[in-house]
Amino acid sequence: MALSLLEATNLTTHQQPSNLSFSSINLRNISHLADYVSNPNTYTNPLDQNSFYHPSDGFYITHTDIILRQIAHDLSGTFSPPSPPLAYLRAGPRKQIFYDPKTTRAAIVTCGGLCPGMNTVIRELVVGLWELYGVRQIYGIQAGYRGFYSREPVELSPKMVHKWHKRGGTVLETSRGGFDLNKIVDAIQHHGFNQVYIIGGDGTMRGAVKIFNEIQQRKLHVGVVGIPKTVDNDVGIIDRSFGFQTAVEMAQQAISAAHVEAESAVNGIGLVKLMGRSTGHIALHATLSSRDVDCCLIPETEFYLEGKGGLFEFLENRLKENGHAVLVVAEGAGQDMIPRTDAQKEERDESGNLVFLDVGSWMKSELKKWWDRDHPDELFTVKYIDPTYMIRAVPANATDNLYCTLLAHSSIHGVMAGYTGFVCGPINGNYAYIPLEEVAQAKHEVDTRDHKWAWVRSVTNQPDFGKS
Numbered sequence: 001m002a003l004s005l006l007e008a009t010n011l012t013t014h015q016q017p018s019n020l021s022f023s024s025i026n027l028r029n030i031s032h033l034a035d036y037v038s039n040p041n042t043y044t045n046p047l048d049q050n051s052f053y054h055p056s057d058g059f060y061i062t063h064t065d066i067i068l069r070q071i072a073h074d075l076s077g078t079f080s081p082p083s084p085p086l087a088y089l090r091a092g093p094r095k096q097i098f099y100d101p102k103t104t105r106a107a108i109v110t111c112g113g114l115c116p117g118m119n120t121v122i123r124e125l126v127v128g129l130w131e132l133y134g135v136r137q138i139y140g141i142q143a144g145y146r147g148f149y150s151r152e153p154v155e156l157s158p159k160m161v162h163k164w165h166k167r168g169g170t171v172l173e174t175s176r177g178g179f180d181l182n183k184i185v186d187a188i189q190h191h192g193f194n195q196v197y198i199i200g201g202d203g204t205m206r207g208a209v210k211i212f213n214e215i216q217q218r219k220l221h222v223g224v225v226g227i228p229k230t231v232d233n234d235v236g237i238i239d240r241s242f243g244f245q246t247a248v249e250m251a252q253q254a255i256s257a258a259h260v261e262a263e264s265a266v267n268g269i270g271l272v273k274l275m276g277r278s279t280g281h282i283a284l285h286a287t288l289s290s291r292d293v294d295c296c297l298i299p300e301t302e303f304y305l306e307g308k309g310g311l312f313e314f315l316e317n318r319l320k321e322n323g324h325a326v327l328v329v330a331e332g333a334g335q336d337m338i339p340r341t342d343a344q345k346e347e348r349d350e351s352g353n354l355v356f357l358d359v360g361s362w363m364k365s366e367l368k369k370w371w372d373r374d375h376p377d378e379l380f381t382v383k384y385i386d387p388t389y390m391i392r393a394v395p396a397n398a399t400d401n402l403y404c405t406l407l408a409h410s411s412i413h414g415v416m417a418g419y420t421g422f423v424c425g426p427i428n429g430n431y432a433y434i435p436l437e438e439v440a441q442a443k444h445e446v447d448t449r450d451h452k453w454a455w456v457r458s459v460t461n462q463p464d465f466g467k468s
């Protein structure tokens with residue numbers, strides 16, 4: 001929705017800041033309960049009475065507070081960001097809310113794979129709803145989407161969740177599959193939930209869009225918010241997903257171990273497989289942080305093993321020069337090179353995601369075959385480390401914990417203000433409300449044409465596999 005700036009802000013001309021040079025903005029519309037529930041009641045934000053807050057001028061965020069998606073601009077005009085510039089509503093407490101805390105019943109669910117910080121988000125949703133808004137009916141849905149209709153909700157309180165941020169995983173439990181739209185929305189109605197907090201990855205967000213649409217269809221006074229969780233960092237629009245930094249930090253340990261093993265062997269190769277189904281962000285960031293890596297393979301770039309410019313030639317040179325090499329492979333890399341049986345071609349997990357073969361084991365065996373063929377009389381060692389679940393089944397580090405807290409509180413403020421069908425996340429360091437559908441469709445892949453991937457290649461000196 002493109003609005004003129006004056007329309008978007010309702011400012012009179014004399015109030016318009018004189019140095020504002022955007023003639024219009026593309027402010028992404030966030031659905032609101034008032035769009036389809038007739039005459040919803042409104043209340044003054046209880047933060048007004050909260051002795052810790054003392055809301056002063058500017059404390060409450062208004063519908064005129066926006067976050068711009070694109071903050072880098074080229075004044076020469078060589079690089080043109082989208083015009084009109086994309087903007088999102090800024091997250092934060094609103095003066096007027098659309099829920100009576102006494103009748104608010106919130107449900108929290110976690111879906112998909114684990115990610116550091118899930119428990120922190122749950123904890124902070126509970127504590128935030130309780131302490132900031134005085135909500136007392138807060139429930140955890142167990143075992144993912146299927147838990148809405150197959151398990152009894154668990155009542156949550158600040159006392160109960162007090163230490164959850166110290167624990168990895170999700171105390172509520174999670175699962176894949178089990179998405180039955182009607183059963184889920186029926187259960188939401190049956191339990192009288194009027195706020196639903198959905199923590200999950202791309203698949204979860206696609207499910208959340210359907211729940212939100214169905215709730216609108218049924219004209220229910222129920223707010224739906226998605227809190228993006230993905231250790232792979234593959235959710236688009238937001239700066240990064242929570243838990244990602246923790247995972248990268250954990251990956252360092254595996255890379256260091258692989259390096260030590262490789263260095264301590266004759267012609268030693270340390271091979272590390274890291275998570276990343278369709279994106280190589282963890283592998284890329286771990287490589288850049290570690291500097292022990294000689295080659296990083298990600299799903300976004302193809303590679304080949306044999307011949308000129310191939311991986312084996314590169315490793316051979318590395319072994320000649322240094323006596324050892326470290327190879328990092330994202331789990332989704334090279335999947336089309338691994339032979340699959342017909343049954344394996346069809347294998348899917350409960351959510352319908354293709355089951356990947358273990359690229360690390362395959363690579364280890366290919367490396368051995370190559371060396372035995374080309375250097376039958378020389379020693380050679382491949383040490384394969386697969387820290388897959390170790391990097392995501394840990395509690396969040398301090399930075400991610402803080403991030404989870406702000407994310408949870410910003411989500412609560414948005415829902416209490418009547419917004420629905422949105423995702424909360426940081427854009428250029430500021431928390432914003434983004435339409436759920438937009439996030440469900442956006443994908444965040446490694447851009448192999450940008451400077452970060454060039455850094456990886458310059459740090460490792462790895463081949464470009466015929467790309468340039």
Ligand SMILES: Nc1ncnc2c1ncn2[C@@H]1O[C@H](COP(=O)(O)OP(=O)(O)OP(=O)(O)O)[C@@H](O)[C@H]1O
Pocket residue numbers: 111112113114144145146175176177178179200201202203204205206207208210229230231232350351353
């Ligand atoms: N297109 C879809 N429509 C409705 N529900 C979906 C859809 N895709 C996935 N889901 C449901 O969302 C839940 C989580 O999906 P999935 O297993 O793909 O994990 P995810 O949310 O992508 O998290 P991650 O991949 O980061 O672990 C599952 O219950 C799955 O059934």
Ligand SMILES: O=P(O)(O)OC[C@H]1O[C@](O)(CO)[C@@H](O)[C@@H]1O
Pocket residue numbers: 112113114201230231232275276277331349392
């Ligand atoms: O074994 P699980 O629990 O299905 O999770 C594995 C998947 O989860 C992810 O971490 C995404 O959350 C992927 O990188 C990986 O393919």
Ligand SMILES: [Mg+2]
Pocket residue numbers: 112201202203
């Ligand atoms: Mg996913």
